Amino acid sequence: MSWARNAAICEDETLIDAYRTALRILERHVAAVPPSQRLEIVGNDISSLASKAFSQCFAHGALETAVELLEQGRTVLWSHLSRFQTPLDDLSGLNTLGESLSVEFRKLSTALRQTQDPLEFYKLKKEWEDVIKRIREFPGFSRFLLYPLYADLEKAAQCGPVIIVNASVYSCEALIIFQQRYPFPIPFELSPAALSRLSEQFREVTEGPAPAEQKRNEIVFILRKLWTAVVEPIVDALVKRFFLPRRSRIWLCPTGEFMRLPLHAAGLYSKKGAKLTDYYVPSYTPTLAALIRSRQGITMSQHDHIRERFLAIGQHSPYEGKELRSVPDELNALKGLVAPTMDFTVLEGDAATTGNVLEAFKRNGWVHLACHGRPNPNEPFESSFAMRNGPLTLTEIIKANLPSAEFAFLSACHTAVPDEWTPDEMIHLAAGMQFSGFRGVIGTMWAVDDSVVKYMVTAFYDELLKDGRKLDASRAAEALHKAIKRVSNDKTVPLEQRIVLIHIGI
Structure with a gap:
């Protein structure tokens, strides 16, 4: 790290190499510790290293390198999680050995993601790295799990x-x-x-x-x-x-x-x-x-029927916090718009518990959450949605297997607020939902007014379903764009509530 810092001060010709080396050391350091310790390392030791590298490369005209280093440094935490979720359908189809390695990789990835024992983690990681080394010997897999080049990005x-x-x-x-x-x-x-x-x-x-x-x-x-x-x-x-x-x-x-x-x-x-x-x-x-992954879509046809299912979750009376009195009206409006077009399920009140919601995520491609959002700026992976019996955390959602996630509307406060410890990584509830497999997500950058957001929700789904169309995640951004313009004509809706929603993904 000091090499990069001193090279920047002295404008040394080794500046870009210094940042590249620093980011490589960081990646290896983070990879060598259990997941529970990674946030502390990234937050305390290398705050903003990737954005600094980008600025220096930008100033020296190394624009493609700037993108590569920014991507490498910004995804230290996310990338280690995504590596445990890498699809290996192409490898499985090559031959028996490819299928065997694919199965072994998935098994070890799941174990690494779930273990809390440091000794077991180091043992599993050694086995996991050995499998990766063998996978890279296959034609077309030489850069498997390596950071992508600009040509890929x-x-x-x-x-x-x-x-x-x-x-x-x-x-x-x-x-x-x-x-x-x-x-x-x-x-x-x-x-x-x-x-x-x-x-x-x-x-x-x-x-x-x-x-x-x-x-x-x-x-x-x-x-x-x-x-x-x-x-x-x-x-x-x-x-x-x-x-x-x-x-x-x-x-x-x-x-x-x-x-x-x-x-x-x-x-x-x-x-x-x-x-x-x-x-x-x-x-x-x-x-x-993240955007490239979102566009890859779902290749397993056996899950296609799940993508056509809609889950509406409403928790107006959570385990803590004020009552959200407009949630029932929001769900009723949603039901009137969506239920005639596709399989529609509602989980609300006492039924909207952490366990029930996680299980329902697995059976539905479209999810609408109307509840309290709880950002945790110091431990962003513990940010949560407030359910009836307790918090549904980002960590729990990431660990869940959601093979058919398609789109999520997070009608809750502060779901797209970045944490304070990792300025190089966008870690919040909306980004976590995208990482978990949802190809598109709508989140909120600050607090939403419970009595106002239902108008935005109604306008959004009305635009998405206009002219008899089916729900399509690739049209969500345009639907939100038009919904905001519609609501903007209503001067009773405050400006900060008209611009609070953002779209992430495809």
């Missing part, structure tokens, strides 16, 4: 550009990624210190008490600043340089303090003022690899 942009919006202690910048095209750099004049002040200001206005008009004015000020300093230069490049048609899909991949700001809602908010949503349909992705 740019596939995330196959359906539209992905824009990395990076913040480090050195600088703030964006990089537009198209498939089969060299990435396009956009340096910002916004300083890291100014960005931190903007982020803190936004946190205060969304969390603190203030008269409605004052809150709106402060939010508009921040959204205008985001537009002029960050988003407008990106839109100008997309429109004037790349001629990207209006209403195209784009994906935002923010890091650091940018993860805490509503880039999707940036705009001038005046009569003739521009907004990002006037031009494009924005979604988010935690990483490029």
Whole structure:
């Protein structure tokens, strides 16, 4: 780590090699300890290493390397979990040995994911690494579980550009990624210190008490600043340089303090003022690899029927916290829209327990959660949804086997709030649901008003099912985009409630 730090100070020619080496050491260090200890290592020892590496590579014109190192460093925790969930259908189909290794890999991966015994962990990890070594001997598997190269990562942009919006202690910048095209750099004049002040200001206005008009004015000020300093230069490049048609899909991949700001809602908010949503349909992705995985879909036809099932979960009276009185109305509205089109199940009240919900996840491809969200900024994998008998944690959801997860709408507070310890990794409930297999997720960046969110929910599903269409996760971003425009015409809905929802994934 000190090599990278000193090389940056001295502008040494070994700078990029120093960051590459530091990230490789970090990855091996994290891989060598049980899962329960990894968050502490990443949070305490290497805060923001990946975003620093990106900024330095960006400054030296090594743009493809910047993407590779950012992806490597941002996914230290997620990648070790995803490696235990890697599909091996292609390997199984090669021959008997391939099938045997595939079975052994899955068995060891499950055991590694579940064990809490350090001695057993080290023993299993040695066996797991031996199996990986043997798998890499097969043709086409030489890079199995190795970090992808830029040529692989740019596939995330196959359906539209992905824009990395990076913040480090050195600088703030964006990089537009198209498939089969060299990435396009956009340096910002916004300083890291100014960005931190903007982020803190936004946190205060969304969390603190203030008269409605004052809150709106402060939010508009921040959204205008985001537009002029960050988003407008990106839109100008997309429109004037790349001629990207209006209403195209784009994906935002923010890091650091940018993860805490509503880039999707940036705009001038005046009569003739521009907004990002006037031009494009924005979604988010935690990483490029996460978006690529979400697009891979489900290959096992025996689970196709589960994808056509809808589960509505409502917990208006959880084990702790205030009662959510609008949840029953939200579920009734949902039932009226969705039940006529597909298999529809409701779990609510006393039936919405942690165990029942986890089991129901496995039997339904579409999930709607109306409940309290409980972010845990110090232990993000213990963030949870409040059920009748206790918290349903992100860790429990990740451990569950969800082979047919398709889409999740998280109608709960703070489901897309990044934690405080790992600024290089987007660890929150919405990202965890995507990691667990849901190809698309709608989450919330701050607190939602229980009495207002039902209007957003109704508008979203109405748009998704318009003209007799079936539910389709690939149209969710556009449906949310249109739903927000519909609700925005209702001036009784506060601005912060109109922009609280974000879409993640395909």
